[in-house]
Amino acid sequence: MLDFLLWNKITRIIMQLADTLHISTDRALQIFYDSDVCRMLHDKELGLHLMSDTYIVNDLIEELRREQ
Secondary structure, three states, X not given: OHHHHHHHHHHHHHHHHHXXXXXXXXXXXXXXXXXXXXXXHOOHHHOXXXXXXXXXXXXXXXXXXXXX
16 A cells, blocks of 8 residues: 555646746656655655655655756
8 A cells, every 4th residue: 555655646746847947747756766866755754755745746756957
């Protein structure tokens, strides 16, 4: 069941990232799965999965800014 909840959370994050950055969902999906945030989200010990979708999207955007 936790995997299902995480999958739903990832879907919402990708949709919000696409809306926020005005990009396609395919591009948002690629950005998400290439990110450190994605790796941290899948690590249950870090607790990132307990944070709000908006918090995680903001972390993703900050990671993108640091990479530029």
